[in-house]
Amino acid sequence: MSQTHLLRVYVDAAALRDGQPYWAVLMARARSMGITNAAVLQVLDAFGPASTVHMAKATDLEPGKHVIFELTDTKPALQAFQDTLEVSDDTGLVTLEAVDIVGYGGHRHGGHRR
Numbered sequence: 001m002s003q004t005h006l007l008r009v010y011v012d013a014a015a016l017r018d019g020q021p022y023w024a025v026l027m028a029r030a031r032s033m034g035i036t037n038a039a040v041l042q043v044l045d046a047f048g049p050a051s052t053v054h055m056a057k058a059t060d061l062e063p064g065k066h067v068i069f070e071l072t073d074t075k076p077a078l079q080a081f082q083d084t085l086e087v088s089d090d091t092g093l094v095t096l097e098a099v100d101i102v103g104y105g106g107h108r109h110g111g112h113r114r
Contacts (some may be wrong), residue, residue, distance in 0.1 A: 015090030
């Protein structure tokens with residue numbers, strides 16, 4: 001069994017591609033490529049070296065203005081998805097890492113709780 005990996009793409013929430021939010025374009029692309037799991041997370045708060053300050057205003061991960069697009073799948077599947085990313089000012093940090101799944105529960109699958 002292949003180890004699960006996590007790909008994160010930090011994106012400007014206002015970024016558009018062909019008139020659609022870039023995160024929505026990425027979500028549709030992930031579905032079409034058969035990626036196992038994907039989620040869009042709104043940045044509510046952030047700090048750190050990526051929060052570059054220009055004119056006394058954090059612009060890189062300013063709360064409410066960025067989203068994180070996360071995908072989990074095998075490393076080859078995520079690398080194939082990564083190869084489709086358009087590098088631009090709308091895209092920030094992109095990370096890929098191995099993850100250990102330490103728990104999985106509380107979700108309802110098929111309308112039944114186990």
